[in-house]
Amino acid sequence: xxxxxxxxxxxxxxxxxxxxxxxxxxxxxxxxxxxxxxxxxxxxxxxxxxxxxxxxxxxxxxxxxxxxxxxxxxxxxxxxxxxxxxxxxxxxxxxxxxxxxxxxxxxxxxxxxxxxxxxxxxxxxxxxxxxxxxxxxxxxxxxxxxxxxxxxxxxxxxxxxxxxxxxxxxxxxxxxxxxxxxxxxxxxxxxxxxxxxxxxxxxxxxxxxxxxxxxxxxxxxxxxxxxxxxxxxxxxxxxxxxxxxxxxxxxxxxxxxx
Amino acid sequence: xxxxxxxxxxxxxxxxxxxxxxxxxxxxxxxxxxxxxxxxxxxxxxxxxxxxxxxxxxxxxxxxxxxxxxxxxxxxxxxxxxxxxxxxxxxxxxxxxxxxxxxxxxxxxxxxxxxxxxxxxxxxxxxxxxxxxxxxxxxxxxxxxxxxxxxxxxxxxxxxxxxxxxxxxxxxxxxxxxxxxxxxxxxxxxxxxxxxxxxxxxxxxxxxxxxxxxxxxxxxxxxxxxxxxxxxxxxxxxxxxxxxxxxxxxxxxxxxxx
Numbered sequence: 001x002x003x004x005x006x007x008x009x010x011x012x013x014x015x016x017x018x019x020x021x022x023x024x025x026x027x028x029x030x031x032x033x034x035x036x037x038x039x040x041x042x043x044x045x046x047x048x049x050x051x052x053x054x055x056x057x058x059x060x061x062x063x064x065x066x067x068x069x070x071x072x073x074x075x076x077x078x079x080x081x082x083x084x085x086x087x088x089x090x091x092x093x094x095x096x097x098x099x100x101x102x103x104x105x106x107x108x109x110x111x112x113x114x115x116x117x118x119x120x121x122x123x124x125x126x127x128x129x130x131x132x133x134x135x136x137x138x139x140x141x142x143x144x145x146x147x148x149x150x151x152x153x154x155x156x157x158x159x160x161x162x163x164x165x166x167x168x169x170x171x172x173x174x175x176x177x178x179x180x181x182x183x184x185x186x187x188x189x190x191x192x193x194x195x196x197x198x199x200x201x202x203x204x205x206x207x208x209x210x211x212x213x214x215x216x217x218x219x220x221x222x223x224x225x226x227x228x229x230x231x232x233x234x235x236x237x238x239x240x241x242x243x244x245x246x247x248x249x250x251x252x253x254x255x256x257x258x
Numbered sequence: 259x260x261x262x263x264x265x266x267x268x269x270x271x272x273x274x275x276x277x278x279x280x281x282x283x284x285x286x287x288x289x290x291x292x293x294x295x296x297x298x299x300x301x302x303x304x305x306x307x308x309x310x311x312x313x314x315x316x317x318x319x320x321x322x323x324x325x326x327x328x329x330x331x332x333x334x335x336x337x338x339x340x341x342x343x344x345x346x347x348x349x350x351x352x353x354x355x356x357x358x359x360x361x362x363x364x365x366x367x368x369x370x371x372x373x374x375x376x377x378x379x380x381x382x383x384x385x386x387x388x389x390x391x392x393x394x395x396x397x398x399x400x401x402x403x404x405x406x407x408x409x410x411x412x413x414x415x416x417x418x419x420x421x422x423x424x425x426x427x428x429x430x431x432x433x434x435x436x437x438x439x440x441x442x443x444x445x446x447x448x449x450x451x452x453x454x455x456x457x458x459x460x461x462x463x464x465x466x467x468x469x470x471x472x473x474x475x476x477x478x479x480x481x482x483x484x485x486x487x488x489x490x491x492x493x494x495x496x497x498x499x500x501x502x503x504x505x506x507x508x509x510x511x512x513x514x515x516x
Contacts, residue, residue, distance in 0.1 A: 094424050151409045157426050166352050168415050171429040175445040183441045187433040 002060030004116070005040070009033050009066030012213065012238050013118060017065050020121040024057055026050070030071045045073055048081030051111050062113045063121060064104075064207040098156045098202040105207055117206035118236060125240060127212070127256040129232035133244045134253030137194055137227040140166060142257075145196035146229075153200040159210050162225065164193025178219055185223035195220050198231035205234060212254075213238045214246040221250035232256035260318030262374070263298070267291050267324030270471065270496050271376060275323050278379040282315055284308070288329045303331055306339025309369050320371045321379060322362075322465040356414045356460040363465055375464035376494060383498060385470070385514040387490035391502045392511030395452055395485040398424060400515075403454035404487075411458040417468050420483065422451025436477055443481035453478050456489035463492060470512075471496045472504040479508035490514035 004023040008014035010032035018025060027038035035041045040057075042050040054062070070093070078086070085107060092103035105115050119126045144163040148171060152158035160177045162170035162184050169188045170180040177197065184191070197210050212228065212235055220228055228247075230237075235256070237243045247254050262281040266272035268291035276283065285296035293299045298315075300308040312320070328351070336344070343365060350361035363373050377384045402421040406429060410416035418435045420428035420442050427446045428438040435455065442449070455468050470488055478486055486505075488495075493514070495501045505512050 147413055148410065148415055151413055152406065155405055155409055157406055157429075168431040169433070170431055171415075173426040173428055175427070179441075179445045183437075183445075187437045187441075 003058045004061040004063065005054055005057075005059045007062060007064045008038070009064075009068040011066045011211070013065045013211065013236070016125065016239055017063060017118055017121050023063070024054075024059060026054075028068075031068050033066060043077065044071065045077035045082055046079045047085065047107075048079040051081065054113070055111075060112070060114060061116050062108055063116045063118060065118050095156075097208070098200060098204070101204055101207050102202075105204060115206045118209055119205060119233075122236075125236045125238060127230045127232055127235045127237055129256050129258060132237070132240075132254040132256060133247035134227070134251070136229070136253055136255035141194040142196055142227075142229040144168065145194060146198070149196060149198050149200075153198075153202070156200060156202060159200060159203075160195060160197040162191075162193050162195050162223070164188070164191035164225075169193055177216060181216070181219040181223045181225075184225070185219075188224075190224040192224065192226045195225055195228045196230075197228070197235055199234040210235045211238050212236070212243060214242040217243055217246035217250065217252055217254070221246075221252055225252065227253040227255070230254070230256045232258055261316045262319040262321065263312055263315075263317045265320060265322045266296070267322075267326040269324045269469070271323045271469065271494070274383065274497055275321060275376055275379050281321070282312075282317060284312075286326070289326050291324060301335065302329065303335035303340055304337045305343065305365075306337040309339065312371070313369075318370070318372060319374050320366055321374045321376060323376050353414075355466070356458060356462070359462055359465050360460075363462060373464045376467055377463060380494075383494045383496060385488045385490055385493045385495055387514050387516060390495070390498075390512040390514060391505035392485070392509070394487070394511055394513035399452040400454055400485075400487040402426065403452060404456070407454060407456050407458075411456075411460070414458060414460060417458060417461075418453060418455040420449075420451050420453050420481070422446070422449035422483075427451055435474060439474070439477040439481045439483075442483070443477075446482075448482040450482065450484045453483055453486045454488075455486070455493055457492040468493045469496050470494070470501060472500040475501055475504035475508065475510055475512070479504075479510055483510065485511040485513070488512070488514045490516055 005026050006014055006017050006023045007026045024039040026040045027035040029043050040053050092099045141163040145161040148161050149158050158172050160172040170184040172180045199210055263284050264272055264275050264281045265284045282297040284298045284300055285293040287301050298311050350357045399421040403419040406419050407416050416430050418430040428442040430438045457468050
């Protein structure tokens with residue numbers, strides 16, 4: 001078996017995956033999380049150089065982990081491999097995040113790398129079905145938010161939504177779950193509602209698994225929510241002990257359903 | 259023909275409708291817009307008294323106009339008519355705004371009143387198809403937002419949404435269009451995106467027609483948007499001259515499609 005590389009974005013997840021076994025840490029310039037402590041510092045414009053570095057180091061397994069964001073590409077810095085890939089990447093970019101990530105996975109697979117999901121390296125972080133912290137809230141609001149996410153998923157929109165008293169208070173857009181929770185707290189404080197977070201049907205869990213961390217719990221509590229429902233087997237808890245401690249400290253329930 | 263009553267909420271619309279012909283102005287205690295200048299001040303808890311007052315004044319036509327909100331009902335203040343209606347109103351309330359308004363319409367119709375829509379009294383306020391101010395923006399972002407609204411409409415969610423560069427930046431929830439626009443401005447400034455506002459498929463235009471006013475235009479401009487698309491024939495401009503003046507002042511385009 002060859003070596004493993006973790007292409008690391010922001011947050012605690014890259015560190016938790018590195019604990020699963022030896023791995024080279026790759027960080028991309030311009031991405032959140034910075035490049036400190038990286039074994040390889042790469043640039044989006046020089047994917048050819050990254051592939052060579054990885055292959056030279058005997059890497060056969062690649063794992064994407066942590067939050068990334070779209071960054072502008074400098075045309076004059078492109079290497080030949082990236083220049084050739086640019087038309088297909090640009091096209092995928094226009095079709096949404098799911099399409100872009102599917103294409104990036106296909107490009108890495110085309111170079112001979114096996115993509116390993118965070119949930120494969122750390123199955124202990126995956127939300128198990130049932131009550132995780134506190135007592136699950138009555139079904140109404142969670143079902144309402146789930147219905148909205150089910151309607152939006154085919155459009156590659158909406159990993160998360162908030163409902164309270166049968167009404168929708170927040171639907172996640174590009175700005176992410178945290179921004180939505182701050183909006184709910186500012187505009188509908190003290191609602192006692194429920195946050196639901198699930199994978200979109202087209203989401204490739206190997207490279208883009210929804211995540212709940214202790215910060216999510218604190219933001220949900222600050223927004224006046226009473227509970228969080230996640231999709232069992234499809235959402236990572238980063239990390240489970242800290243998430244449960246935050247739930248206990250703030251009186252939030254956390255549970256997972258299929 | 260009998261007299262007309264306008265059940266008035268907040269904003270400029272009640273005044274614009276009153277200009278369409280003689281009408282009694284009814285205001286409900288506790289609703290936004292206050293009770294100043296009302297011919298009849300009513301309470302939600304005393305619908306029986308309101309029906310008597312209207313019938314005594316020879317009212318046969320009722321028009322709902324302006325923003326209302328859900329208010330808590332004081333149980334001890336209920337008259338017999340409202341007490342009898344409460345179970346069905348409570349049930350409808352749990353099914354969303356569209357269901358609640360449909361039920362209120364049915365109750366007024368059951369009392370012999372004809373419901374007249376704002377668009378019937380002031381057809382000159384209804385958005386006509388085509389360019390209204392400036393030059394319509396290219397189709398992409400408007401189509402993206404329209405797709406999201408089409409998916410959500412059957413769930414009685416989403417009169418408005420914002421897309422930019424193929425990505426969703428805002429989806430309206432209970433807090434309304436203005437709150438969504440402030441969120442977009444705060445979290446994704448300068449996007450150049452497009453606001454789309456349309457009626458939901460189940461929305462009864464006689465009592466709940468989507469509205470764009472000059473304030474909407476200013477908020478959209480502050481949020482860094484470049485245009486607004488509304489549904490022709492299904493959105494009111496309150497009022498058209500002021501809306502167009504705001505568009506011109508802030509360089510926003512406004513157009514309507516079927």
